[in-house]
Amino acid sequence: MAVILSAVWAVYGQNSIMEEQWKQLRLLPDEVAAKIEIVVVDDHGSPPAIIPDDIQARHKCQLFLVTTQIPWNQGGARNLGMTHATAKVAVMLDPDMVPSVLTWDKILMAAMKLPRREVVKFSLAKKSGMITHSSPNTWVIHRKDFALVGGYDEDYCGNKGWSDVQLLHVFNSAFKVRIRKDILVTYWQPGDGVDDCMVTSIDRSVGKNANLHRSIAKKVSRSFGGDWFQWTKSRKKKTLRFPWKKLI
Secondary structure: OOOOEEEEEEEOOOHHHHHHHHHHHHOOOHHHHOOEEEEEEEOOOOOOOOOOHHHHHHOOEEEEEEOOOOOOOHHHHHHHHHHHOOOOEEEEEOOOEEOOHHHHHHHHHHHHHOOOOEEEEEEEEEOOOOEEOOOOOOEEEEHHHHHHOOOOOHHHOOOOOOHHHHHHHHHHHHOEEEEEEEEEEEEOOOOOOOHHHOOOOOOOOOHHHHHHHHHHHHHHHHHHOOOHHHHHHHOOOOOOOOOEEEOO
């Protein structure tokens, strides 16, 4: 059966919350599991990321390792996963965004119906019951469209935050973005019973990247009339600026 969707995770020493991902995937029927490719990028975390044998038996799987330590390299890690995923459409998930079986069905259906130049933005449901439709990092997208805008801006790597906000601006300029309030992905937070759902071992301050984003936004406004897509097309910066290797 052909793979319809690539599911891409960037992880950083988060095997416990990833086990919650595997628990839900194990509940999928075999014929549904065969439609989903698993792509995990270990962003040089500890303990090393794994894909359990039973998950590998039911899904096409790829596992990559970033071989140097770059704090908050999530954007780069997602770029790596999206570059090597094989389905036409991908969903990018943080480890703490755990789709249920029903939600996986909705994501698959959205992927099957997704036209080019259109992006689905899924919503998050905290375990407390609170729902948010505004997270800037929740995407189902054609991989060719992701590549068209250059993916995540790796100028932000090394410090926390704002690369996802910038990508939201780019998508809004380049594509039709559809917020799907009916696609609710469970969002785990500290206190929900899994300690590694949040990365706390590296500096979480966002000031440097906030300043970077303000500087870029001024340039986009001044030189490109606020069109973030035109700005991306003018850039020469490359992605995957770090060493990596494929493990699976």
